Amino acid sequence: MASMSFALNRFSGLASKTSLSADFDSSTRRSFLPPTRVGLKISSAAESEPDLSVTVNGLKMPNPFVIGSGPPGTNYTVMKRAFDEGWGAVIAKTVSLDASKVINVTPRYARLRTGSNGSAKADVIGWQNIELISDRPLETMLKEFKQLKKEYPDRILIASVMEEYNKTAWEELIDRVEQTGVDALEINFSCPHGMPERRMGAAVGQDCALLDEVCGWINAKATVPVWAKMTPNITDITEPARVSLKSGCEGIAAINTIMSVMGIDMKTLRPEPCVEGYSTPGGYSYKAVRPIALAKVMSIAKMMKSEFSGNDYSLSGIGGVETGYDAAEFILLGSNTVQVCTGVMMHGYGHVKTLCAELQDFMRQHNFSTIEDFRGLGIRCSTLQHTRT
Numbered sequence: 164m165a166s167m168s169f170a171l172n173r174f175s176g177l178a179s180k181t182s183l184s185a186d187f188d189s190s191t192r193r194s195f196l197p198p199t200r201v202g203l204k205i206s207s208a209a210e211s212e213p214d215l216s217v218t219v220n221g222l223k224m225p226n227p228f229v230i231g232s233g234p235p236g237t238n239y240t241v242m243k244r245a246f247d248e249g250w251g252a253v254i255a256k257t258v259s260l261d262a263s264k265v266i267n268v269t270p271r272y273a274r275l276r277t278g279s280n281g282s283a284k285a286d287v288i289g290w291q292n293i294e295l296i297s298d299r300p301l302e303t304m305l306k307e308f309k310q311l312k313k314e315y316p317d318r319i320l321i322a323s324v325m326e327e328y329n330k331t332a333w334e335e336l337i338d339r340v341e342q343t344g345v346d347a348l349e350i351n352f353s354c355p356h357g358m359p360e361r362r363m364g365a366a367v368g369q370d371c372a373l374l375d376e377v378c379g380w381i382n383a384k385a386t387v388p389v390w391a392k393m394t395p396n397i398t399d400i401t402e403p404a405r406v407s408l409k410s411g412c413e414g415i416a417a418i419n420t421i422m423s424v425m426g427i428d429m430k431t432l433r434p435e436p437c438v439e440g441y442s443t444p445g446g447y448s449y450k451a452v453r454p455i456a457l458a459k460v461m462s463i464a465k466m467m468k469s470e471f472s473g474n475d476y477s478l479s480g481i482g483g484v485e486t487g488y489d490a491a492e493f494i495l496l497g498s499n500t501v502q503v504c505t506g507v508m509m510h511g512y513g514h515v516k517t518l519c520a521e522l523q524d525f526m527r528q529h530n531f532s533t534i535e536d537f538r539g540l541g542i543r544c545s546t547l548q549h550t551r552t
């Protein structure tokens with residue numbers, strides 16, 4: 164019951180969020196239910212371009228493409244670049260109160276390539292990282308968030324946050340981050356390798372009782388929309404998603420990376436990546452994970468449709484997006500926005516233009532004018548019996 168009251172508080176308090184977010188527009192809240200219209204419109208050459216703009220939890224974005232938390236949102240310079248190139252929103256690299264506790268090692272990435280001999284010339288299809296959250300001082304990151312919001316007041320900047328199992332610490336972090344003027348918060352309940360010994364990241368996202376308690380603290384404090392980022396490294400991803408929404412979060416983001424061991428070096432006989440002879444499983448991303456991500460997003464979307472429809476809950480699809488057509492798949496499953504992380508590391512910030520053009524091409528092919536015209540259409544009839552009854 165306590166968690167329910169957090170949810171009510173946040174929704175009833177949404178009107179007051181206008182002062183914190185220049186782009187907040189509570190009148191644009193939409194139902195999660197997808198429209199039923201499919202390809203009924205007749206297109207003509209004179210018709211205007213498909214409209215990619217979306218409004219998610221009251222946040223207006225020029226397109227649904229969001230920079231996923233990670234290296235593409237490490238600092239002011241790269242986040243500014245993302246806005247200049249036209250990304251719909253930027254989620255910064257995850258921050259915590261004390262960056263001095265974070266030690267990022269090198270090398271921390273490993274690649275899976277096509278072809279059996281692992282030739283360095285073959286295409287990269289999968290990416291593993293053992294990167295932790297931001298190791299830059301919080302004060303520096305906060306200054307940069309503030310500067311970005313000053314320069315881009317009408318663009319959406321989302322802070323990704325993670326803290327230890329400590330109510331006061333979470334409250335302080337949320338307060339300090341919100342003071343910079345960020346538009347929303349994404350809570351990293353999902354980093355697979357960081358830092359379970361401090362009850363952070365996936366250690367919370369994999370434990371629904373802990374998640375409920377921590378979400379309660381966060382939602383009682385936050386005054387901007389909160390997205391809970393889910394780990395796929397759990398038997399049933401709908402369980403933490405349900406707990407997060409019941410505890411007052413406005414949105415779910417899924418998925419973070421998949422626990423993986425990229426391979427064993429045949430010369431050193433040690434797992435990759437290897438740092439001074441030591442290794443640890445990491446997080447798997449990029450296009451090889453997309454089918455798994457789509458399945459996780461589909462189960463969350465179906466759960467949200469049956470249990471949370473009628474409110475402005477949002478879903479941000481993540482995992483292996485490289486083309487606008489990949490993004491269309493996530494939107495067809497109910498995603499309001501689509502995040503890209505490794506794809507930006509591979510193709511650069513200007514890739515958003517290709518993503519937008521490809522998504523518009525898909526929309527033109529089906530005579531869709533807006534994202535809402537096709538969002539969720541893919542889960543209308545996704546229940547297939549595996550056995551005859």
Ligand SMILES: Cc1cc2nc3c(=O)[nH]c(=O)nc-3n(C[C@H](O)[C@H](O)[C@H](O)COP(=O)(O)O)c2cc1C
Pocket residue numbers: 231232233234256257290292294295296297323351354392418419420447448449450452481482483484502503504505506
């Ligand atoms: C090098 C690297 C660092 C990442 N760091 C973070 C992070 O700090 N916080 C977070 O929530 N997700 C982090 N992620 C996960 C991504 O945001 C995303 O959920 C995941 O990589 C799947 O999307 P992709 O296939 O588009 O990369 C990181 C991913 C990579 C590859």
